[in-house]
Amino acid sequence: FLLAFPSITLIRTVRFLPLFHVLISVKGPWIPVSLFLVYKIKTQMDEEIDTRKINNSFLRDHNYATEADIISTVEFNSTGELLATGDKGGRVVVFQREQESKNQPHRRGEYNVYSTFQSHEPEFDYLKSLEIEEKINKIRWLPQQNAAYFLLSTNDKTVKLWKVSERDKRPEGYNLKDEEGRIRDPTTITALRVPVLQPMDLMVEATPRRVFSNAHTYHINSISVNSDYETYMSTDDLRINLWNLEITNRSFNIVDIKPANMEMLTEVITAAEFQPSQCNTFVYSSSKGSIRLCDMRASALCDNHSKLFEEPEDPSNRSFFSEIISSISDVKFSHSGRYLMTRDYLTVKVWDLNMESKPLETYQVHDYLRSKLCSLYENDCIFDKFECVWNGSDSVIMTGSYNNFFRMFDRNTKRDVTLEASRENSKPRAILKPRKVCVGGKRRKDEISVDSLDFSKKILHSAWHPSENIIAVAATNNLYIFQDKVN
Amino acid sequence: MFPKGTKRKFSDSREEPVAGGEDVNQSSLAAVRMLSSYSLQRQSLLDMSLIKLQLCHMLVEPNLCRSVLIANTVRQIQEEMTQDGTWQIMTQALSAANAAAQCSADRLVATEVLCRQTEAAQGEQVPKPFPVVGSEGCPAEEVLEEEEEAAAAEVGMTMSTVSPQAPTSYLPGTFGMDPCWEEEETGEDDDDDDEEEEEDSEECGSGSEGEERERDSLVEDTRTAEQVFGTFEIKNPAPSPDPALEELFSDVDASYYDLDTVLTGMQSVPKMGPYDLLESLSSHGPSPLSSSTSCRSDLNELDHIMEIIVGS
Numbered sequence: 001f002l003l004a005f006p007s008i009t010l011i012r013t014v015r016f017l018p019l020f021h022v023l024i025s026v027k028g029p030w031i032p033v034s035l036f037l038v039y040k041i042k043t044q045m046d047e048e049i050d051t052r053k054i055n056n057s058f059l060r061d062h063n064y065a066t067e068a069d070i071i072s073t074v075e076f077n078s079t080g081e082l083l084a085t086g087d088k089g090g091r092v093v094v095f096q097r098e099q100e101s102k103n104q105p106h107r108r109g110e111y112n113v114y115s116t117f118q119s120h121e122p123e124f125d126y127l128k129s130l131e132i133e134e135k136i137n138k139i140r141w142l143p144q145q146n147a148a149y150f151l152l153s154t155n156d157k158t159v160k161l162w163k164v165s166e167r168d169k170r171p172e173g174y175n176l177k178d179e180e181g182r183i184r185d186p187t188t189i190t191a192l193r194v195p196v197l198q199p200m201d202l203m204v205e206a207t208p209r210r211v212f213s214n215a216h217t218y219h220i221n222s223i224s225v226n227s228d229y230e231t232y233m234s235t236d237d238l239r240i241n242l243w244n245l246e247i248t249n250r251s252f253n254i255v256d257i258k259p260a261n262m263e264m265l266t267e268v269i270t271a272a273e274f275q276p277s278q279c280n281t282f283v284y285s286s287s288k289g290s291i292r293l294c295d296m297r298a299s300a301l302c303d304n305h306s307k308l309f310e311e312p313e314d315p316s317n318r319s320f321f322s323e324i325i326s327s328i329s330d331v332k333f334s335h336s337g338r339y340l341m342t343r344d345y346l347t348v349k350v351w352d353l354n355m356e357s358k359p360l361e362t363y364q365v366h367d368y369l370r371s372k373l374c375s376l377y378e379n380d381c382i383f384d385k386f387e388c389v390w391n392g393s394d395s396v397i398m399t400g401s402y403n404n405f406f407r408m409f410d411r412n413t414k415r416d417v418t419l420e421a422s423r424e425n426s427k428p429r430a431i432l433k434p435r436k437v438c439v440g441g442k443r444r445k446d447e448i449s450v451d452s453l454d455f456s457k458k459i460l461h462s463a464w465h466p467s468e469n470i471i472a473v474a475a476t477n478n479l480y481i482f483q484d485k486v487n
Numbered sequence: 488m489f490p491k492g493t494k495r496k497f498s499d500s501r502e503e504p505v506a507g508g509e510d511v512n513q514s515s516l517a518a519v520r521m522l523s524s525y526s527l528q529r530q531s532l533l534d535m536s537l538i539k540l541q542l543c544h545m546l547v548e549p550n551l552c553r554s555v556l557i558a559n560t561v562r563q564i565q566e567e568m569t570q571d572g573t574w575q576i577m578t579q580a581l582s583a584a585n586a587a588a589q590c591s592a593d594r595l596v597a598t599e600v601l602c603r604q605t606e607a608a609q610g611e612q613v614p615k616p617f618p619v620v621g622s623e624g625c626p627a628e629e630v631l632e633e634e635e636e637a638a639a640a641e642v643g644m645t646m647s648t649v650s651p652q653a654p655t656s657y658l659p660g661t662f663g664m665d666p667c668w669e670e671e672e673t674g675e676d677d678d679d680d681d682e683e684e685e686e687d688s689e690e691c692g693s694g695s696e697g698e699e700r701e702r703d704s705l706v707e708d709t710r711t712a713e714q715v716f717g718t719f720e721i722k723n724p725a726p727s728p729d730p731a732l733e734e735l736f737s738d739v740d741a742s743y744y745d746l747d748t749v750l751t752g753m754q755s756v757p758k759m760g761p762y763d764l765l766e767s768l769s770s771h772g773p774s775p776l777s778s779s780t781s782c783r784s785d786l787n788e789l790d791h792i793m794e795i796i797v798g799s
Contacts, residue, residue: 133547266558320560320564
């Protein structure tokens with residue numbers, strides 16, 4: 001069947017130190033892919049390679065330097081004005097959308113770097129003789145309440161609350177120190193003056209406001225801010241803890257699936273999220289493919305679920321890898337809060353909260369990999385954790401795949417498309433065309449065969465603007481931003 | 488004509504080949520071939536899984552989810568093999584082999600001695616290098632230094648000369664599992680602490696290795712070395728089970744020792760045992776694909792690591 005795919009045209013090219021981006025615009029019916037911005041976040045200067053510890057490794061070559069640039073999380077804030085990315089080197093880069101100008105309405109705001117800061121540093125756990133990676137696992141924005149922006153960022157063990165604020169004035173005219181900050185000789189002071197605020201160049205500063213540490217024995221995989229805007233939860237492999245944003249020395253354990261005997265461990269928690277409108281409800285997913293919905297009003301420790309979402313296994317597809325590919329890598333509530341989306345290795349499923357027995361919809365992301373599971377197990381790709389995202393209206397869902405492909409599924413029309421995030425496609429006036437993987441037999445032109453897929457290029461993290469058709473896709477150490485053009 | 492054995496995908500179930508109009512003998516032969524091919528695949532999956540469990544990230548804590556999934560896969564295979572009866576046959580054959588010849592123990596002791604010699608030859612205090620290289624090239628690369636790599640290569644080669652039938656220098660993954668997800672608890676019951684400390688000291692190289700900890704690579708090597716060699720002493724030939732090591736598959740009680748004997752037996756005498764049994768079932772050639780390819784791949788990976796460390 002033929003899909004009417006939009007064409008993408010380049011509006012302009014902009015060079016931006018130390019990043020560069022290419023702007024492409026597309027006009028489209030239902031596929032929202034247009035303005036295309038490429039941010040190559042590379043190590044800025046050589047000295048950064050030395051100061052940044054990368055796994056305390058003895059081996060330092062260029063490959064390792066860039067490994068720290070691998071983007072590990074992408075998240076829009078609640079208005080979509082800001083986009084945050086976290087990388088393997090513990091840094092957070094925040095982009096801000098340019099204000100749209102009246103005289104150039106055809107060009108919508110593009111994202112520019114707003115702030116960069118080192119969120120987490122590598123640590124060494126002396127008790128266990130193991131290193132704690134500085135890789136940012138998740139970033140979640142807090143809803144904006146004043147001029148400053150707040151976000152939570154976490155690595156394997158510690159969650160931090162960062163405040164990103166602007167400063168465009170500074171006090172001048174101190175009595176005891178001069179403009180450069182040097183202490184004035186008191187004998188030279190003959191008159192008193194009141195310091196006044198003078199305008200200065202805009203400066204964006206990021207300061208850590210809270211550090212929530214020492215609450216997790218296992219690796220944190222998710223954080224989720226509650227709709228009460230007072231609490232949030234952090235999830236590791238076996239436990240979920242509830243925090244108050246103001247209190248760092250105490251957290252409440254609300255889920256604990258650690259067995260008394262660790263040999264009996266067969267299931268771990270893979271992701272968790274609060275329901276967007278009910279502050280007492282949350283879900284968590286497991287490595288066995290089940291999702292549990294819990295109500296915090298029922299008991300302090302939510303080990304007993306209120307609902308269990310699980311699809312019975314298809315006996316015809318049973319293999320030794322069935323359990324591994326059923327492990328859920330991401331769970332996301334729809335914006336409405338009525339639906340739940342889960343991602344396992346080969347599919348994306350949409351669940352209705354009112355129906356626990358089976359998902360409402362199942363979408364095949366890359367079913368052609370089903371016959372390759374043994375090889376994917378061998379090279380560990382079968383353990384890749386792909387994320388999935390809803391669009392603002394919950395009508396389109398998106399998730400990543402290999403070879404820098406990402407897939408979009410329109411829930412209403414049941415159409416889907418495969419797109420590629422690559423430098424080759426981001427030429428000026430280039431058309432971003434849909435890609436197709438051929439599963440055997442005659443390979444048509446422009447199709448790519450399954451065996452030619454590059455499994456080292458995987459799109460694990462992506463984000464969708466909360467209200468507009470703007471998507472951010474992380475492909476290893478590159479960030480691609482796509483946007484649709486509205487005439 | 489003999490029906491061609493098609494390369495079976497692992498997710499395929501055991502299907503009987505279509506034998507329409509052919510000899511009963513030929514079809515049963517093909518069926519047996521299919522079955523043994525499935526068994527071989529299953530066996531290679533088991534080996535692969537155990538190797539993956541063995542190769543814990545030495546610098547960073549291993550991914551618990553991944554370890555759990557692999558362990559579940561191993562259990563699944565083991566259960567199926569137990570149901571098949573293949574498991575019992577395997578363990579019986581191997582225990583017979585082990586009981587008959589003390590050579591396996593000697594061989595293992597010899598490798599350890601050899602490692603110490605190579606270490607002395609190095610002239611520096613390099614802990615026994617671990618010859619294990621896996622699909623995760625990254626941690627291996629991070630851990631090994633140039634000298635250690637040379638030692639590892641030497642050891643690898645030494646081991647292969649000593650036990651020519653066991654060029655794979657991988658070890659039973661059972662022991663590797665423990666440090667993967669045994670965590671130190673903060674204020675949990677003492678039993679757990681004791682167990683963890685025990686296996687930590689044994690496998691994770693903490694405690695006495697304190698002063699070496701500054702040299703991260705050494706820490707990992709000590710740990711892996713102990714994993715690699717320390718467990719041999721325990722497991723051969725009279726198993727007095729270390730409670731820490733008993734953790735894995737304790738729910739499969741009786742089979743635990745069997746699994747262990749199987750694995751250590753396979754280390755020393757891989758050509759005997761499971762593959763012999765399967766050969767007797769089918770008319771396959773003498774060298775099973777999986778073991779030779781895995782041996783080759785091990786050496787290749789070792790070479791690859793050496794290149795990365797020394798060369799580039």
